[in-house]
Amino acid sequence: MTELRNSELDASRFRLRVLALALVVLLAFGLLVSRLWVLQIERHEDLADQAESNRTAVVPIVPNRGQILDRNGVVLATNYSAYTLEITPSKAGVLEDTIEALGEIIDIHARDKRRFKRLMEESRSFDSLPIRTRLTDAEVARFAAQRWRFPGVDIKARLFRTYPQGEVGSHAIGYIGRINQKEKERIEDAEDAANYRGTEYIGKLGVEQSYEVQLHGTTGVELLETSAGGRAVRKLSSRAATPGDSIMLSLDIKLQKMVEDLYGERRGALVAIDPRNGEILALVSKPTFDPNLFVDGIDQENWQALNESINKPLLNRALRGTYPPGSTYKPFMALAALQLGKRAASTVINDPGYYNFGGRMFRSHEGGLGGVDMVRAIQFSSNTYFYSLGVEMGVDAIHDFMAPLGFGQITGIDLGGELRGVLPSTEWKRKTYKRPELRRWYPGETVSLGIGQGYNNFTMLQLALAEATLVNGGTRYRPHLAKAVRDIVSGAVAPLEQPPGVDLGYAAKNIDVVRKGLVAVNEAGTGRRVFAGAPYTSGGKTGTAQAVSLGQNVKYNARALEEHKRDHSLFAAFAPVEDPQIVVALIVENAGFGAASAAPIARRVFDYWLAGLYPSEEDIAATRLGQSGPPIGKQRPVAEIELPTAASPKPW
Template identity: 80%
Template sequence: MTELRDAEQDAGRFRLRVWVVGALVLLAFALIAWRLYVLQVVRYEDLAEQAESNRTAVVPIVPMRGQILDRNGVVLATNYSAYTLEITPSRAIDVDATIEALSAIVDIQPRDKRRFKRLMDESRRFDSLPVRTRLTDEEVARFAAQRWRFPGVEVKARLFRSYPLGEAGSHVIGYIGRINQREKERIEDSDDAANYRGTDYIGKLGVEQSYEAQLHGQTGFELLETSAGGYAVRRLENHPATPGDTVILSIDIKLQKLIEDLYGERRGALVAIDPRNGEVLALVSKPTFDPNLFVDGIDQENWQQLNESINKPLLNRALRGTYPPGSTYKPFMALAALQLGKRDPKLVINDPGFYNFGGRTFRSHEGGLGGVDMTRAIQFSSNTYFYSLAVDMGVNAIHDFMAPLGFGQRTGIDLGGEVRGILPSTEWKRNAYKRADMKKWFPGETVSLGIGQGYNSFTMLQLAVAESVLANDGTRYRPHVAKAVKDQITGTVRPLEEPPGENLHFKEKNLAIVRNALAAVNEAGTGRRVFAGAPYTSAGKTGTAQAMSLGQNVKYNAKLLEEHQRDHSLFAAFAPLEHPRIAVALIVENAGFGAAAAAPIVRRVFDYWLAGQYPSEEDIAAVARGQASVPLGTPRRADEVALPAAQ
């Protein structure tokens, strides 16, 4: 009986095990079936896409960057194709050893290594970085034969930016440079991130930066079938890139280059505007720089020379340099007095050569000018007349009149980096200083404002805009350097829309008084020698502005001062008088009297623009040395003078 019960128990246990095992097997098959369902049905599209991506690759096609042309079609920025040797640090076994081994095949200079190291510091390790650019066909062939030795290294065909005229107009044109980490983050957060896939360079300054959207174009892509090793086997799809638009500027590059030559080695800025529409004809900042240095990534030596130079060649003085306007401010003070009813133009003020106010003596012409009315005060630049006028008007009235003319305001020019300058007022001073005793405006501080000194500090662009308002019957236009964009595919030229001019509602009789006084400056005043024999009528005002304060009753003597401490030379003018087509404002830093250094440059600008005359080489050299008034030698026809290409 005992043995029978044991057999039945064993059989029961066996059947239980069979059921358990069977249930586990069924569960396993159920799980497999469920997994197959998930893979084949639920995740089919996702997995199919992954499988496809394992055998295909989407490669962005970087668009060709648009050209930049001047108003006459001269090419200022273009592109060329060249081979570049690039390393992806994350894929290279040892970057330094790789570069040394590559040096035996391809010529890699120390400056190339320094540039590559700087790019590595600024980029991510999986970015492809150039170690040598502009490879010859022979160098490409040598590397291709030994490519298997260098994982993470490849030769790529790249488009490179070129600036054919070198330094000419560099501050206007700008340059492109490699996208840094901050710019990458900004692009990735923008709506245009997809359009910059594969793009390594972006506009950094000038038109290249301001018109990046038009110049960049639309990125295309290729869908490639790849092997297990990641090499392209065949092209499956091709969507070509759309090249960027050509940007056409209002700048006349021949005039721009002429002005830069007339400055020579001197520092300064000049802005020439068409007062009828706000087109900038020339925007000069001296010294200049060569934008081609930045195309491949500037090396440390050149960067130090540019960045540490006492002359600051990278500073756009026309937009960012602020200076006291000196006597070029006086015509606007006169217009303010007329508009506000502060002074009759026929009122005669005695100019004894000084002006006393609050126990302090302010200097004027040595020996004085005697009795002067408004016209003579402008014509012969009487300081005493305008000292007293500033006191009569007060700082706030001066501020409120000058602001609409553009002084101390951003003009809205289509270039980045413009500064406001300083147009003083009592409110400005309260906000500008922290100490309570410095916040108060003192009456004596108003005196120097009348002659463009004191706290006044403006850009040459602001002065040129104000001068164009005088020339254009009181209507102010927004200055702009770009005229139109040209579609590279259709060839269609589309003018860029500009806001309408703003009428400042000056009385015509008041404008006429100031304009006639400015004409008298060039006919028989401080500009008479420079404009003698000109084939057109012009109006202008010389200016000499202090670069530093000498203190009360200290007589100015340029020979006793360091070069950077000497007075600035300024001139603001427009021509022809009857129907002005050009307005100019310029400064030659630390060059002294305005009629001696600045006015001769304006005379050559007007000769070029209005008479089609290009100065002789002898004359250009004399002006650059500050040793010319009327043109020397025989002028050439402007249309017969060729532009030199960059070296």
């Protein structure tokens, strides 16, 4: 049976289907054109950049870190190149297996593994971390032959920081170390974050930290064409990094080393300063440490040895060690009395060997000194004279006069971490203590302030600054270590500008009285033996400060006390008297009488600076033991003394 079809209906249906298909095709082409419009017109620049970034890589070029030099051009911090074996944890698979396999090719010690583990804790998994540094050429060749076995492991050529003088001046110079996570976050939030791309080490202490910006330099960039696998094919363009500038210090590193040798194994601090401008000539803290230990990341054994030592070698005693100034404080009390009109220089006070106040006896010279005026009180260090002066002035008057000199204040030196110490006042005590009976200031507490004891606690930097201000006529300069910056590109040396000195307004006649007393100390007082035969004039004040309180009416006996409970030995001095060029303030911890241990070191500093004379080996040995007076043996011209350089770091 033949089916009859409606041809018109079939044709209509066919046309409808063709139209629908045409609309679908048209819509598809419309969508395609729309997408092409977005890709080719609207997002052209963005996609072009992405395509270019897939083809290219921007690699930061870390600049060479600037050098640190002393005032005579001696290199204190510089760089050397070496190969390092590095692992990117996120690409290296099972780390333990990778490190064990690497150990079959290259020596990897337990300390390397411990350091690597610590770096992993401080870093991100995609950071490249060193497992071994300072590879030999043979080790580089052995690894290169088997590199295919170790994904995520590579050898990089890096510049490493080195400190040629080793331990000498380490607290002042400082050191660099790997950037930790907290520092990374701080850098990322800073305005110069882009300049630290690729940088892994920054200054952690001392000048390295304070002058990080100048020493770091400007990071460069390299534009590389890369393959689909991410390997560099060719260099497209580059902008060279600009090395950091060199920082020239006011330190004399040969003088610094001499002082550190004179201390030997004893603890203490010394600051030598130019009273004419505030330049620091030596900044000593003993014991010291080797900053080279920190460059690659210090190992656990060395860290424990430094951090747990009872002698605290990491403590910068010149800036952070606070001590009672003892009798070195008396000249400033005398100046305060004159300036404030509390006591005339000619006023005679009877010193019977003690001072009674409120029914309590305060000790002075055994047998007493009899009648003393201000100059003789400084010369022979009369406690009775200054006990009574402290009471007459009162704690707040003492505080207000001493603060501008720098006592109990931040001096503003260009090093971080400086402590303020304690310059007591009634307000200070109210803020410091919580119990009502302790917040009150008692009159008897003022007595000991007059001789530099009681609550008084200052740094050697503060004492040196005050001494410099006194002997230069009353102008306080900001103490500083950095003297100039040398541009690495042009070679030009630009002095670092310092704020102008502040005139404290002392009357010249009052300063002359105090200086006369200081000169008398070295000519006919406690410093006369040490400074006998010196080819220059000088003034100074010895001091002996209690390390611990012995209680009332307990007689001091050094032999009966443990070493760390014995009195400290202090000395503050200047020379020459006619035109002071150098001031020294120092302490030898638990060494007793100031004239026996501290003053001999000051004498040798003055001999070095003013007469160009270096102590004999025999004299250095005797001074270390606290058994020297004037120099013994044949002094040597400073120019003939060779400054030994610490050995450069070698491969393991």
